[in-house]
Structures are given as C-alpha cells and as structure tokens.
Amino acid sequence: MTAAGPVLRCAGLHRYLGHGAGRVHVLRGVSFEAERGCVHAIVGPSGCGKSTLLYQLGLLDRPDDGQIWINGETISNSSDALRTAARGRHLGFVFQFHFLLLEFTALENVMMPMRKFGRLDEAGMATRARRLLDEVGLGDKTHRLGTELSGGEQQRVAVARALANEPAVILADEPTGNLDQSNSAMVFDLLARLARENGQAVVLVTHNPEIARRSDRVLAMRDGVFV
C-alpha cells in the first residue's frame, strides 16, 4: 500500500455493447486515476456509462480497447485467473442492483470473501464481519437471511462485504441509492473514514449532490467520456 502512484489507473478505455444495429459505443476513451486515501465520485446522467466503467475497473468485464493497471501492473489483458485473483486481493465491489446471496445470513454474506481469501480463522472472520456490520448500522441483524432484509439493509450489507478483505480499491455503484439521509451519511462517512485511515481508494457512482460535494474528487461523465 505504500507504493507510489495511483493504485488503479485506466487509459483510453473503449467499450461497445450490443450486437448488429443495436451496437452502442458506450465508453469512448475513458482515462482515469484513483488515488490512495481519496474518495472519487463519478456523476452523470442515467445511461452515460457509469456502471459500464465501474465493471471495467472492477475487472468484471473486458474493454474493447484501452488498458487498466492495478498498482502499476497491466491487468486488462491478463488471463481470467489473474483478473479473478486481483479482484479477490485488491478490489471490493458494490453492485447497483442485486446485492446479496439471499440464502445466506448478513454475517455469512460478509464472511464470504474472507473465506475465499483464507487469511483469518473462523472466529476471526466472524468478529471482523460483526464489526463491519456494526459500522453500517446492522449490528443487531447479523443473523437475518438476505430475504429478511430490506433493500437498503441489503445494500448496507453489500457495502460491509465489499470491505471484508480490506481491499486497496472500493468500487461502489450508487451505494447510497436506496438509503435515507442518515443512512447514506453513515455509509459515506464510513467509506471516507476508511480512505483517510487506511489509505484505501474509494470510487463511487452517485446521483446524490450532497455525496458528490463531500467527495475529494468529482468526475462528471457524459456520453461515455469524462467532461
């Protein structure tokens, strides 16, 4: 985490979606750097390509052109195995929709990335997961199944889960979209504090001007490019 330079960087990203006549040029040469200890807010109208960019940065989708680096290493053209390993080691992702594995409890959902990473023992994982849930205000609902939580609660569990392995970069697609004023402030404060205290980079997409205002950097996007 002490290496110099941006933890996550992309340059000249292009992405087309759809086929034939429906083929859309969604990302049109996006370049971006995420700094350690910094909260980045991506804003822009619906359909401009914010989620598409976040999937690229989260290594969940491959660019048609352009490159992505994590800690200075090119990852955009790596094998699936390397990209998967990088996701587990460096990235935490919060999806815009569909957040949890619904057959598992909140606690189990948060422990899921830890189990794969295998760094903590069972008790250590449970303790950490409980603390994270506490921080998103769900300390009393750790044993609720995904199906027994509201949309906003699920979203907060998903935030806690993205933090599970202390990733260098947290990518969150409208992490406060379903939340009321106080809960969105709580989630944002948590992310901002982690950035400051642990030097993690936070990249979030938001439609909330208040959140954007409080971020360290705001990037406006329109029609597949930053303006």
Next chain:
Amino acid sequence: MSPNLRIALRFLTARKRAMFMSLFGIMFGVGFFIVTQAQTSGFESFFIKTILGTNGALRIEDRMQATMFPMEADGAAGGSDFLIAGEGGRKIIPGIEDPFRISEAVRRFKNVSGVSIVLQGTVNLSTNVSGDSVRVQGVNIDDHLAVSDLASQIVQGDLADYRLTPAGALVGSVLASRQNLHPGDTFTLEWNGEARRYRVSAVYETGVSDIDRVRVYIHLAEARSLLQKPTGATFIQVNLFDHERAPEDAVRIQEVIGHTVAPWQRREKTWLDVFRALRFSSALTVSTIILISGLAMFNTLAMVVMEKTKDIAILRSMGYTRRDIARVFIWQGAIVLAAGAILGCVFGAVATYGVSKLPIRIRGIFSTDSFVVAWSPWHYVAAVTIAAVVVMAASLIPARRAARLEPGDVIRGTAL
C-alpha cells in the same frame, strides 16, 4: 468445510423438491440394481451349487486314443507299413478300464478334494404295481459323499440304513412318488434278463428333475453283479476345493490320464449362459432408473444455474474462480449422489432380505421353496459406480456452464 461446499449446501435448499426427486431416483435405481443382482446371481449360484452337489465339478469319462493308421510309401506296392499318428484323428474308447489306477492318479492333483468311481447302466425297475426304465449308479457311498451333497439331499429314510444293507438303494423323489416307493419297500431291477431285489433305504431330492426321475443309487459291488461288469467304470466323479479352477484342472488332468475330463462350466454351459444373460439384462434394465434420475439431476442443476447467475457473478466479483463455481455445482451433484447411494444401499439390503423370505416353489433345475439371493459387496460397488458415473456426468455439464458465465454479461443481463 470448504467455502464451495458451504455454498453448495445452501444452494441445494433452493430447489429442495427437485433435489429430493433426484435423490429418490438414485436411491431406487441403486436399490433395485442391488436387489435384482442379488436375486439373479442368487439363483445362478444356487444352480451352480446344485450342479456341484449332484454331478460334481469334473467328470472323467471315455479314454481317448490317438488313432494310428498304416501308410504306404508311394509306388512301393506291398512295401513295409508305417504306423502314423493321425492328425486330430482320435479314437474314443468308452468307459474307464482301470478306474483304480486313474483315481489314484487324479487324487494326486492338489485341487482335488474327492474322487468317486461310478458304474452306470440303464435297467428296468419294477414294483408289484408297475415298471419304469431307470438309470442305476453303483457307487462307494463314502467316496460319493465326498463328491456330492447326497447326504443333505435325503428327504425320507436314513443313510445309515443304506450303509448297513447290501441290497439297499437310494431312490430319487420323483421316481419314488411315481412308483409309490417309501423307505422299507422293495423293488426289482432287471438287466439282461436277470432280476435282483433291492430295498429302499432312503429317498433323495436334488431338485433336478432329470436326476430325481431316473437315478437309483446302489452299492458298487451290487452294480457289478447286476450289470455283469466285474471291473471298470462308466465315469469318475471328481470334486475340487476351488471350483472356479475346474476348466484349467480338466485340461491338466486330461493330459495326464488320457481320458476326457468335462468341467461343470462346459457340461452346463447352456443354463449358465441363460443365467448370465438374465443377470446382465436385468442390470441393464434397472440401470435406466439410474439414468433417468441422472437426467433429473441434470435438469435440476441446470435450473439452479439459471436461477443463480447473479449469485455466481457476485461470487466471481469477490475472487471466486471459475473452478470454484464449477465445484459449487459438482458438490451439489455429489451430495445428492452420496445421499442417494447410501439410502439406495440400505434400501437394496433391506429389499434383498425381504425378497429372500418370499415363498416360491421351484423344481426342475434346482429345488427351493423361497427366492434365493446372493449377498455380494460387488453388487453394491457396481450399483454405486454406475450411479456415480451417471450423476457426475449429469452435474458436470451445468457446472461447466456456470463456470463459463462472464460476470459482466450476467450483471448487464445479457448472459444465457
């Protein structure tokens, strides 16, 4: 517990009913496979036991003699004759001229457990009521008990009485009831115009109707007088410690003594082939149950994969690899398989026990009053192996499909 197994267990609950259907299918397939194999191979081995208990493992019969014939040198009329061993030409001399020497030679083979000299002839049996053509076998009873299960085949009367009575006879059950003969009754056997009187010491039943209808045992000395054959024998019946080795032993013994030796596998080939075909076809039929539950498993897993694409994408986003995803689904197949196989084996064992108590009366090729079953671990191994191959193959395809999903496609909704 591996994280993949943990996820697999939880996913199983998402389609409980369909999973239970597959599980029951596997259970019934495995169970029925076991019970049909136990039953068909039970009858088969009972048939073999009957063969060995009546006609023995080996039967030494006629003497083979390489034929020698004279050959004349071409053009040399009236020249010297040569005796040449004929290619494949063999003369068969019926019966055994020197049974004692042959028995001694055969006894020296390590696998041989008993040898009995038999003098056989077809004679006329008559009682005060009627008559019948029967096949009399003169045997030394102690020798013959070592090459047959005659002792346990006695259904009326007593072997001890037979031992003490020089004119005693052992009569087959079908013949006895046809001629209304009971222990203590007398009858005459007539051969070549000379009749001798015998007394029924005991009645035996082998279950083989061809034997029970015509065979009468008398003492060897009596047979020699009756059939007017002071020396020699018709055949020698041999028992082995290891019956499976009969064909190999037959070849070796035949080479040493120069008589034809027929192992039980060759003598009873027709019936043995019938039993084998029956066992195989029942295995094939019952395997279709397993196959169908494999298809059900495939269907269920394919459905779960479809329902869980978003979960798969979430797992992949956390660093779960393609292999992890495949294993989550293979575990589900393996868990259902293991449960189905264990329940199937228990069900198979219970059903096998139940079937063995079912009454059924069979006479003709053997004698039984209930279903015969064979207990063999191999039936269980075979059933579980077939189920494992089918279910694992059925799980592999959905598992690979799940592993191939691209998280980006799933999240955008363009996967599948």
